[in-house]
Structure formats: structure tokens, C-alpha cells
Amino acid sequence: EAGVTQFPSHSVIEKGQTVTLRCDPISGHDNLYWYRRVMGKEIKFLLHFVKESKQDESGMPNNRFLAERTGGTYSTLKVQPAELEDSGVYFCASSQGRESSPLHFGNGTRLTVT
Amino acid sequence: EDQVTQSPEALRLQEGESSSLNCSYTVSGLRGLFWYRQDPGKGPEFLFTLYSAGEEKEKERLKATLTKKESFLHITAPKPEDSATYLCAVRRNTGTASKLTFGTGTRLQVTL
Numbered sequence: 656e657a658g659v660t661q662f663p664s665h666s667v668i669e670k671g672q673t674v675t676l677r678c679d680p681i682s683g684h685d686n687l688y689w690y691r692r693v694m695g696k697e698i699k700f701l702l703h704f705v706k707e708s709k710q711d712e713s714g715m716p717n718n719r720f721l722a723e724r725t726g727g728t729y730s731t732l733k734v735q736p737a738e739l740e741d742s743g744v745y746f747c748a749s750s751q752g753r754e755s756s757p758l759h760f761g762n763g764t765r766l767t768v769t
Numbered sequence: 770e771d772q773v774t775q776s777p778e779a780l781r782l783q784e785g786e787s788s789s790l791n792c793s794y795t796v797s798g799l800r801g802l803f804w805y806r807q808d809p810g811k812g813p814e815f816l817f818t819l820y821s822a823g824e825e826k827e828k829e830r831l832k833a834t835l836t837k838k839e840s841f842l843h844i845t846a847p848k849p850e851d852s853a854t855y856l857c858a859v860r861r862n863t864g865t866a867s868k869l870t871f872g873t874g875t876r877l878q879v880t881l
Contacts, residue, residue: 748812762812
């Protein structure tokens, strides 16, 4: 089965610009998550979708970040306007509906804001 | 607040030299402790889930164990291909059970 796919793999933008990250989860996975790792820190939770609904967005840093999941399929994470501290690796993960199901991660998008 | 501390930060082993990685955790209502392996430029790859103290899981040269305060990832007779960063994460008892709290990982290098 195809894994979690993220686009782009790398993005370099200037402060103040907008960037949109995309995630395609594993087919049939209702749960979709966004996580972020900034330099030298641990991977941190951003938010969780169940199908098209936001289940938990307590990890979103501020209102410059907007996540959507169209029709319960792929998801986008938009950062507008980007700030220097937004640099890091953004991971998407998906899991099946059972609570015990492990999260399967994509390879991440490395975002650099200059 | 949930906390996960992994040690050591980095570990260098010779091929065949067994060792253990530690993950100490503090969480209110553990609903799973997860071990992941991460290679450079890749996302975390799921290894194990442990749910209760005393539980053990094995996969090839890896064995994970769990107590009420920590988990160990034992690596027996490692090979160079076991070189990676090993991540530990906990999931707490919440209505959504969605959020994993990660440690910063242990970077393992296995040399010939």
C-alpha cells in the first residue's frame, strides 16, 4: 500500500510570504495529523483531523497557520505570513479509525523561512 | 504536562555490541508508549506500541519493554543498518487519544 505522501519535500521562502504544504494520507485512513519539528527540538503535535473535521487543534501555534482537509481526503497546511520561527520540518501522519492504530508518518516537508 | 526524556542523546556501538536505549516518561493516564525509528530525511517509522507495565515486544534484533516510569529498547547484536534515530512517544488518556508527546530521540550509530 502507498504510504503517506507529502509535497513539497523542501520549501524555501522569504519572511512574509505564504506557503502551502500538502499531505495525502494512506487510503482509507480517517485520522490525519500534522506535527512539526523545529531545529534541535522534539516533534510536536499541531492538529488532528477525523475525516474532514478538526478533532483537536490545540497545538497550532497561532492564527497564521490554517489547516484544511477537503472531503476527508488530502490535507493542506497554509502558513500566512511566514515568520522566521516557522522554519522546521512539518510531518503529516495518518492512522485507521481504531484508537490502538499506530500513526504512519510521511517523510516531511522541510520549510526554511529566510 | 506530559514529558518524555530519552537517553543517551547519542550512542555509538560496534557491530555485535548489544546495548539499551532509555525512555523515561511522565503522563497522566498512559494510553500507549510508542517506539519509532527515523532515518535521515525520512519520517518516523513505527516499531512498537506498549500499553501496560511488564509488556514486551520483539522485532528482529529489537526488544521493547515497559515499566510504570520508563521503557527500554534493547538492541541485540546490532548491525550497521540499525543506525538511525530512535524516538519514543507517549499517548495520554484523552477523549480524542490523538496527541503523541515525543522525546528528542537517541541517535544510534553502529560501526563495523
